[in-house]
Amino acid sequence: MAKAEKAIKTIGVLTSGGDAPGMNAAIRAVVRKALKNGLKVMGIDKGYQGLLNNEIRPMNAKDVSDSIQMGGTILKTARSEEFTTREGQENGAKILKEHGVDALVVIGGDGSYRGALALSHLGIGVIGIPGTIDLDIACTDYTIGFDTAINTAMEAIDKVRDTSSSHERCSIIEVMGRKAGYIALWCGISSGAEEILLPEKYDFDEQKIINHIVGIRKLGKTHFLIVNAEGVGHSVSMARRIEAATGMETRATILGYMQRGGSPTCKDRFYASVMGAMAADLLTKGVINRVICFKNGDFTDIDIDEALAMKKEIPEYYVEIAKDLVR
Numbered sequence: 001m002a003k004a005e006k007a008i009k010t011i012g013v014l015t016s017g018g019d020a021p022g023m024n025a026a027i028r029a030v031v032r033k034a035l036k037n038g039l040k041v042m043g044i045d046k047g048y049q050g051l052l053n054n055e056i057r058p059m060n061a062k063d064v065s066d067s068i069q070m071g072g073t074i075l076k077t078a079r080s081e082e083f084t085t086r087e088g089q090e091n092g093a094k095i096l097k098e099h100g101v102d103a104l105v106v107i108g109g110d111g112s113y114r115g116a117l118a119l120s121h122l123g124i125g126v127i128g129i130p131g132t133i134d135l136d137i138a139c140t141d142y143t144i145g146f147d148t149a150i151n152t153a154m155e156a157i158d159k160v161r162d163t164s165s166s167h168e169r170c171s172i173i174e175v176m177g178r179k180a181g182y183i184a185l186w187c188g189i190s191s192g193a194e195e196i197l198l199p200e201k202y203d204f205d206e207q208k209i210i211n212h213i214v215g216i217r218k219l220g221k222t223h224f225l226i227v228n229a230e231g232v233g234h235s236v237s238m239a240r241r242i243e244a245a246t247g248m249e250t251r252a253t254i255l256g257y258m259q260r261g262g263s264p265t266c267k268d269r270f271y272a273s274v275m276g277a278m279a280a281d282l283l284t285k286g287v288i289n290r291v292i293c294f295k296n297g298d299f300t301d302i303d304i305d306e307a308l309a310m311k312k313e314i315p316e317y318y319v320e321i322a323k324d325l326v327r
């Protein structure tokens, strides 16, 4: 386990990549636990881009008041092309050192961890906290924001399902997930979708879906629900083609950014609070270059290099269940 060469006195915290409900609970926990442990905390606005723009300020306990119930991130977030370059990373490390920041807590997805890893090679100790609605970080079974996002999406799907049922329609509902289909899989199973299209699995054979609709209609089914992931896309044109081929009125609904917003669920607030506190505690003990995760039913932490080398796959059994539960 990597240890800091000298005692950590000041830590920084930032959110990076896509925002996720629950990030505020994590920031709050990092700030308050670190202060409680006697550390100084600097908040960095707008992720790595804000770091490069010197948007750094001290944070006190009050700065995170009234934020635990809010969606989004009070520190704002951004994606930064500049920070992916060696020059950008060296500049980032220099700015942190100028502000006396010994170690940095990065709340984001695995892209953000890669940025953190680069900083760790430049003398800044780092701790990653999994913050993404996509659940696509291999080292952890939970990521901050996923629970809120799937509940938001599921409620929306239920509403579309009601009208789809009344009008005997086929509905295609597109949920977020460019490369990862976890939101689609969980929401698809939880809303009883007849088809779930995952970027990791979909073979683009639309005829199979059409045959499925035709077959199921012969058995008396009057509505048909397809949950499609953003990474598969083409929901609107797919709807047109399915309607033409089956004669069943077909509509596409793209849920979009609504899935990112909203007040975090209790689960997201709780897990984010524990993870944020753990990050502050690790740094207080001088432990650096770790990622906090939830694995096999418990909170833990692993080396950031190891975390980034891991691969995550959609569990085959869940995909099988999704098919088996449809009649």
Ligand code: ATP
Pocket: 016, 017, 018, 019, 048, 049, 078, 079, 080, 081, 083, 084, 085, 108, 109, 110, 111, 112, 113, 114, 115, 116, 118, 131, 132, 133, 134
């Ligand atoms: P999400 O899952 O929400 O997309 P993410 O953290 O994976 O979150 P990215 O856009 O991949 O989101 O990464 C966030 C930022 O981290 C990037 O804009 C970039 O500044 C930095 N970053 C990403 N990849 C690297 C890398 N290989 N090296 C250094 N920095 C990186």
